[in-house]
Amino acid sequence: MRIKFTLCALAVAAVASTTAGLAQAQDFKPRIVRFGFGLVDDSNQGRAVRMFAKEVEKATGGKMKVRAIGNASLGSDTQMQQALIGGAQEMMVGSTATLVGLVPEMGIWDTPFLFSSAKEADTVLDGAEGDKVKAKLEAKGMVGLVYWENGFRNLTNSKRPVTKVEDLNDVKLRVMQNNVFLDSFKALGANAVPLPFSELFTALETRAVDGQENPYNTVLSSKFYEVQKYLTVTNHVYSPWIVTVSKKWWDQLTPAEKKVLQDAAVKSRDFERQDTREEAAKALADLKAKGMQVNELAPAEVTRMRDKLTSVNANIAKSVGQSTWDDVNAAVQKARAA
Ligand code: TF8
Known part of the structure; x- marks a missing residue:
């Protein structure tokens, strides 16, 4: 009698735990x-x-x-x-970045050099x-x-190696469609043109634009190396x-x-x-093997670029709201110290 009761209780418990825990095909x-x-x-x-x-x-x-x-x-x-x-x-x-028109706070992730x-x-x-x-x-x-992860973004173009900010002056550069990206590349002196990604390869191929910026992975998978000669390691933002x-x-x-x-x-x-x-x-080596000419920026140029880019921060804070700006930056500092 006692044993029977225990077995029965166990059976009930087993059924209860499957229905509560594991979903069944009939769900x-x-x-x-x-x-x-x-x-x-x-x-x-x-x-x-x-x-x-x-x-x-x-x-x-x-x-x-x-x-x-x-x-x-x-x-x-x-x-x-x-x-x-x-x-x-x-x-x-x-x-x-393409959601910023709907949710302005999303623009916080486009802050240059937010994450290191x-x-x-x-x-x-x-x-x-x-x-x-x-x-x-x-x-x-x-x-x-x-x-x-999309990843840290780097600059490519078909005009010349970018070794200093001024090299961007007459470069028509495709950017993602939001004001943070537009303002950032205008601050660097480029002729920034917002375009959807789906139109980018053709725009580069026909030279409607001279350059773009994306992580190495995308430069490789989208075959931008076929239409872009120069790659500059900038890591200017994490997307x-x-x-x-x-x-x-x-x-x-x-x-x-x-x-x-x-x-x-x-x-x-x-x-x-x-x-x-x-x-x-591995992608950078692959891109070099495909014929891209890759250059890094001298430390002094990195600093100059960083200074120019951080001039857009005040506008970003305004568009995402000061509390989002403060809270995210505090969380980054905390993560950096950890
Ligand atoms: C860009 C982005 C793209 C993404 C992708 C199409 O440059 O980095 O890789 O939006 O989802 O537009």
Whole structure:
């Protein structure tokens, strides 16, 4: 009698713990998730989207299918954002920089030299300050899941090696579409032209613009080395990517489905950062082998560039709000001291 009761209690407990803890296949409805991105399939972005897709399919027993749609086939970053807001597309990953028009606080991440290492970026982006900025998306119709690494940005152009700030004077330089980037490169004396990434290769090829700035990984995966001769190591800003979901669609999901997406997003973030860092460590040598002429800046020139760039800080503080500016900078200082 006693034994029977204990076994029975154990059985009840076991059933309760599976339903509460592990999600079952029947918790998931068949769903198709269109996950768009701007880079080519064979890029750090593409690899991480496919990794995310596998995780989600595995966790839902194949019920939720994630379609990785690259090459900006679903549109530029800003076009995809509008599709997410309207509910015509479920997910995307893109630059935080292209969200500044919707969420001004996102501009904080474009502050030149904000982060001096990837470790600082991880700590702040994954911490309370990163969360606060990410949470602002909800009021605009999107849910931010995680930040991925785009990386430290470097300058390329087809005119000349940039060894001092003045070399940029007559360079038509494509920048991402927000005022922080426009102001930053105007402060350096370049002729800054905002353009969506999806139009960049053609613009470089036809010489509509002379140069651009992006992490090594992207210069490599987007084959910019075919149309850009000179690369200058500037590391002028760390760019995050952010994985976002349509809020209209998110609100229809069950808690179990939301958890699957959140968990897979965290796994994809860790995978993506490692993959990106490994690729970046080799990319410069690859770019040289493809014929790019690479130069570093003399320390005095780095200081001059830094001084010119930090002149935009006051405007950034104004557009992101003083409290965002102060809180993020304090979090960076704390991460730096750790
Ligand atoms: C840029 C960004 C791009 C991203 C990507 C298309 O220069 O660095 O790599 O926006 O998602 O526009």
